[in-house]
Amino acid sequence: MNSAKSSVYLYLLGRFEILREGRNLRADEWPRRKAAALIKYLGIQKRLVKDQAIDLFWPESDFDSGANNLYRTLHDLRQTLNKSLGEDTSDLLFKFEDGVLSLNESVWVDALEFEHLCSTLTKNQDVRIASLEEALALYEGDLLPDDLYAEWTLTQRESLRRQHRDASLVLSALYRDTRQYNRIFPLISPLLIYDKADEPVHRELMRAYALAGRRHDALRQYQTCVEALASELDLAPEPETSALYTQILNGELTSSPSRSTKVEKGTWSVADRLQPSRFLVGRNVEFEALSTSLLSVQQSKGRTILIAGDQGVGKTLLAGEVLCAAAGAGMMTLSGTVHEQEGQLPYQPFIEAFDHYLVQHGQAPGENPITHFRGSGDPQQNQLGLFNAAAAFLIELASQAPVVLFIDDLHAADETSMHLFHYLARQTHAAQVVLLAACRADWTGSATTLLSSLLNALYRERLSETVNLSPLDEDAAAQIVNQT
Structure with missing residues (x-):
């Protein structure tokens, strides 16, 4: 619908308002609610048969009484429109012929224009962006917010809301393709x-x-x-x-072009030091300690490092900084998370880490040493064989480049995962493999005894070191808030 050819504008998104030649009629200026409801309905459906109008707006009346109510309401409607917006406004807005009430084609309706712009198909990226931006600018809120419980608004309101969501995501993807990242956050966060x-x-x-x-x-x-x-x-x-x-x-x-992830044996090189991002706040000492430990694997000396701290102290974020810096320095990084909501699934964080690595490097999932391990009938021998396969997988990767395997929320892992972590710490100690794990110092879950047993074993065998995180000071916390 071309607004340039319209003289009457009907707004239904976020408000109910009619405009004509600089004059407007707002929702609170209608003396009769039923008269306003008729125009609202026409704005959505464009057409209403007399019998339907009676059933919809006067369901308790018989046909004759309902018809009289409809005629009186139409009279009030014409009076209100013509008085507020100028003579002949009612004729420009709607017509009632042969028992059918219909919206004139020349009337511009924001909801209809929104749908039209959202459905515009073009291969021209700039035109598509402009159409979606115009559409979303029209969506000032949900359809007819003052009529939330009117049954005749429910389906269309939900449909428009879905279109708004979908259009926002499409526009976000277009912004992403054109590297307009800062326009994405205010666009889709409200969803x-x-x-x-x-x-x-x-x-x-x-x-x-x-x-x-x-x-x-x-x-x-x-x-x-x-x-x-x-x-x-x-x-x-x-x-x-x-x-x-x-x-x-x-x-x-x-945002930079991705580099090839394939590394030939003997061709890797690692930077002299790991570089933190500018978003690392208040953790420089811990970052440097972790960096030193990670870089020591170049002397074929494996490390097991635990990042410990209370819930919400920033263990995962610090580990993320370290992993990012390690990848940028030329190391291979793998990571898996113990998902507490899923229960204690056997080997789950290791399966996740290996699966993600294989997918990201274009290798077949069948190469996962855990999920595709085939053992004999002896449970103990099967477990040992699976542990050996997992260790061999990491050691083989480490022959190409130093490896960092990160397990997040180790404290909530199942018993088999705890045993595998301990086994890998022992078997990769002479390889270029770093086992990095985050665990809660205040953990009181069912796996407390398992975690304590693992930590005690690693300590006795001098296989691990711990980086303890305390809460950030007020200045650092304020700096993080200012970054968001």
């Missing part, structure tokens, strides 16, 4: 007001933050997504979301 657990929206924000160089915010968005899914739906993130999180955690999603 989470309607649905806190909208996973595609969370993923799009994660991508945008990562590509904009705000990896701290990308990782925090993932945690927000996890919490929303758990509280709203009692679900864990989809595999696509977890894979994206791992990609961001490993520093593999940046």
Whole structure:
């Protein structure tokens, strides 16, 4: 619908208002609610048969009484329109012929224009962006917010809301393709007001933050997504979301052109020191300590490092900084997370880490040494064989380049994962492999005894070192807030 050819404008999104030649009629200026309701309905459906109007607006009246009510309401409608907006406004807005009430084609309706712009198909990226921007500018709020419980508005309101969400995500992807990352955040963040657990929206924000160089915010968005899914739906993130999180955690999603991930044996080189990002705040001492430990693997000296601290202190974010810097320095990085909501699944964080690595490097999932291990009938021999296969997988990778394997939330892992972690710490001690894990110092879950046993064993055998995190001071916390 071309607004240039219209003289009457009907607004239904976020408000109810009619404009004509500089004069306007707002929702609170209607003396008869039923008269306003007729125009609202026509703005949505464009057409209303007499019998339908009676059933819809006067359901308790018989046909004759309902018809009289309709005629009186139409009279009031014409009077209100012509008095407020000028003579003949009612004729420009609608007509009632042969028992059919219809909206004139020349009337411009914001909801209809919104749908038209959203459906515009073109291969021209600039034109598509402009159309979607114009459409979303029209969407000032949900359809007829003063009529939330009117049944005849429900279906169309939900349809328009879905179109608004979908158009926002399409425009976000176009902004991402054209590297206009800062335009994405105010565009799609409000969508989470309607649905806190909208996973595609969370993923799009994660991508945008990562590509904009705000990896701290990308990782925090993932945690927000996890919490929303758990509280709203009692679900864990989809595999696509977890894979994206791992990609961001490993520093593999940046705005710069991606480099080849294939490394030939003997061709790797590692930088002299790891470089933190500018978003690292208040953790420089811990970062340097971790960097020194990671770089020591170049002398074929494996390390097992635990990052310990209370919940929310920033263990995962610090590990993310280290992984990103390690990847940038030429190391291979793998990471898996213990998902507490999924229960204690055997070997789950290691399976996740190996699967993500194989997918990201274009290798077959069948090469996962855990999920595709084939043993004999002896359970003990099977476990030992599986442990050997996992260790051999890491050692083989380390022959190409130093490897960092990160396990997040180790404190909540199952017993088999704890045993495998201990085994890998022993078997990779002479290889270029760093086992990095984050665990809660205040953990009181069912796995407390398992974690204590693991930590005691690693300490006795002098296989591990611990970096303890305390809460950030007020200045550092304020600096993080200012970055967001």
